[in-house]
Amino acid sequence: MSSQALLKTQALTLKAGEKLLLADLDWQVLAGECWCVIGRNGAGKSSLLRCLARLRDSQGGCIQLNGKDLPSWGIEALARERSFLSQSRVDAFAYRVIETVLSARHPYHDTHYWESTQDHAIAIQALRLLDVEELAQRDVRSLSGGERQRVAIAALLAQDARLMLLDEPANALDLSHQVSVMRLLADECVGKNKAVIMVSHDLNLSYGIATHALLMMPGGEYLSGAKEQVMTAQNLSLCLGHPIESFVHGEQTLFLPSVK
Numbered sequence: 485m486s487s488q489a490l491l492k493t494q495a496l497t498l499k500a501g502e503k504l505l506l507a508d509l510d511w512q513v514l515a516g517e518c519w520c521v522i523g524r525n526g527a528g529k530s531s532l533l534r535c536l537a538r539l540r541d542s543q544g545g546c547i548q549l550n551g552k553d554l555p556s557w558g559i560e561a562l563a564r565e566r567s568f569l570s571q572s573r574v575d576a577f578a579y580r581v582i583e584t585v586l587s588a589r590h591p592y593h594d595t596h597y598w599e600s601t602q603d604h605a606i607a608i609q610a611l612r613l614l615d616v617e618e619l620a621q622r623d624v625r626s627l628s629g630g631e632r633q634r635v636a637i638a639a640l641l642a643q644d645a646r647l648m649l650l651d652e653p654a655n656a657l658d659l660s661h662q663v664s665v666m667r668l669l670a671d672e673c674v675g676k677n678k679a680v681i682m683v684s685h686d687l688n689l690s691y692g693i694a695t696h697a698l699l700m701m702p703g704g705e706y707l708s709g710a711k712e713q714v715m716t717a718q719n720l721s722l723c724l725g726h727p728i729e730s731f732v733h734g735e736q737t738l739f740l741p742s743v744k
């Protein structure tokens with residue numbers, strides 16, 4: 485496994501208008517790591533992910549992807565190096581599912597337009613991994629919310645980037661698929677020397693799947709590190725502004741918010 489940082493930020497600062505979201509983030513993500521980003525509504529989790537994907541400007545500091553400054557990446561090379569799953573999507577046209585996933589292969593096409601047999605094999609394999617292969621010929625607009633989400637994640641896998649940025653990947657998924665999809669993403673990191681950074685509101689799922697956590701604290705502060713060090717009941721209570729208790733059940737660490 486390579487120990488060079490796939491992603492590195494130095495003094496990264498993010499604001500939304502006058503609101504400070506993140507101050508001076510010094511952070512490294514290595515291949516093989518699966519990070520979850522945790523914070524209350526409006527903390528800036530999506531803003532951070534979009535900034536790392538180069539879809540939004542920062543208000544200070546710098547970001548390096550695989551040792552190279554993010555602004556200096558060419559658009560196609562960037563698309564081969566990092567992928568991004570947004571929180572929502574709009575399907576304006578009647579594309580088939582397979583076409584939607586194949587479109588994620590375009591960064592590999594250079595001068596030619598049509599997808600190769602290998603692209604098709606990669607797309608079908610991604611659909612199979614996400615348990616939606618039988619939907620390949622369906623109009624994306626006819627899918628349920630959870631099916632559409634899994635097709636979007638299949639497209640992200642087909643893009644085959646080393647750094648995968650996902651904004652709430654478990655959104656709209658049933659319980660079984662929440663676990664299987666998150667487990668699949670974590671396995672991608674280890675098995676293929678990639679890294680995942682995902683926003684999640686589910687503390688139990690995050691703790692069970694991730695290796696590391698970034699907590700976006702009030703006032704632009706943050707905590708980052710191995711999940712065991714960072715995801716304590718005390719830190720999470722401060723981060724989320726609500727009392728949370730943790731307990732161990734069998735081999736699982738669980739978090740329970742107070743409902744009093």
Ligand SMILES: Nc1ncnc2c1ncn2[C@@H]1O[C@H](COP(=O)(O)OP(=O)(O)OP(=O)(O)O)[C@@H](O)[C@H]1O
Nearest residue numbers: 500501503505523524525526527528529530531532
């Ligand atoms: N264009 C904008 N102008 C002003 N404020 C904005 C703009 N875009 C986002 N914001 C604000 O920036 C803050 C961070 O938004 P962001 O979507 O990053 O939060 P989040 O942590 O992902 O929240 P959630 O958990 O609700 O998805 C929010 O307070 C939001 O209202």
